[in-house]
Amino acid sequence: MLPTLLLATAYLGLGAGYGWQLRHPSPPIRRMLLLATALLGAAHLALMARVVPHDQALELGFGNAVSLLAAVVMLLFAAVAALRRVHNLGVVLAPLAALSALLMLLPDRAPPLPLADTLPLALHIALSLAAYALLALAAVQAMVMAYQDLRLRQHAPGGVLRALPPLGDMERLLFQLLGLGFSALTLALLSGMLFLGDLFAPHLLEKTALSIAAWLVIGTLLIGRRRAGWRAQTAVRWTLVGFGLLALGYLGSKFVLEFVLRA
Numbered sequence: 001m002l003p004t005l006l007l008a009t010a011y012l013g014l015g016a017g018y019g020w021q022l023r024h025p026s027p028p029i030r031r032m033l034l035l036a037t038a039l040l041g042a043a044h045l046a047l048m049a050r051v052v053p054h055d056q057a058l059e060l061g062f063g064n065a066v067s068l069l070a071a072v073v074m075l076l077f078a079a080v081a082a083l084r085r086v087h088n089l090g091v092v093l094a095p096l097a098a099l100s101a102l103l104m105l106l107p108d109r110a111p112p113l114p115l116a117d118t119l120p121l122a123l124h125i126a127l128s129l130a131a132y133a134l135l136a137l138a139a140v141q142a143m144v145m146a147y148q149d150l151r152l153r154q155h156a157p158g159g160v161l162r163a164l165p166p167l168g169d170m171e172r173l174l175f176q177l178l179g180l181g182f183s184a185l186t187l188a189l190l191s192g193m194l195f196l197g198d199l200f201a202p203h204l205l206e207k208t209a210l211s212i213a214a215w216l217v218i219g220t221l222l223i224g225r226r227r228a229g230w231r232a233q234t235a236v237r238w239t240l241v242g243f244g245l246l247a248l249g250y251l252g253s254k255f256v257l258e259f260v261l262r263a
Helices: 002-023 027-051 062-081 087-103 115-153 159-163 167-195 205-228 232-260
Strands: none
Touching: 002 027, 002 087, 027 062, 027 087, 062 087, 062 115, 062 232, 087 115, 115 167, 115 232, 167 205, 167 232, 205 232
């Protein structure tokens, strides 16, 4: 329990650091924050090693699944922020990562899977994590864009907006994240067909249907961007709907199965 609490506290401190950086921009501090993000993400993954216990069975219930996703998101965020001006998303991502770390303390009610049975699914799991992480970053980017657009419409461009890139740059990055996330989701669905057998089996039906619905929403948005020039407000709405469907399909269904139906 103590390492988990320390990790959550460190994430909260990281979020405070990003908040300070947002109001007092400093390239050296920004680089230190990104390094701290990468280190905390790596530590988070190392702590997640406890989901493979000594009996060589994989236990990935709701809390562990959310926490694993958050660790991947933080590592991906550190990598993207080193190349593009998205470091301010850390204000939102770090507190969410702290919450995800605490979720590891929840009882794991998922049926354990023998490790030997999960190895053939390694590619599917990796692609699914990549898709979730990329689209989670896109969703946070969309929320920041919605706030940015609202402030601009209210003719209040001051405050934290001065630390954000122009809305056009934010929009281009959003579609880059969406394109990468859509590609990863496509490959994840295809690998699921290969490794999971019947994707429409009763225990997979809801997850599959919502994942396909998310794939259709994001794909339609990307086509609309290319052919009809869909812009910021439309992109924000469709991005949030697409990620919401994806999260509901996996995390939502796991929560219901583990904490509602088994209550």
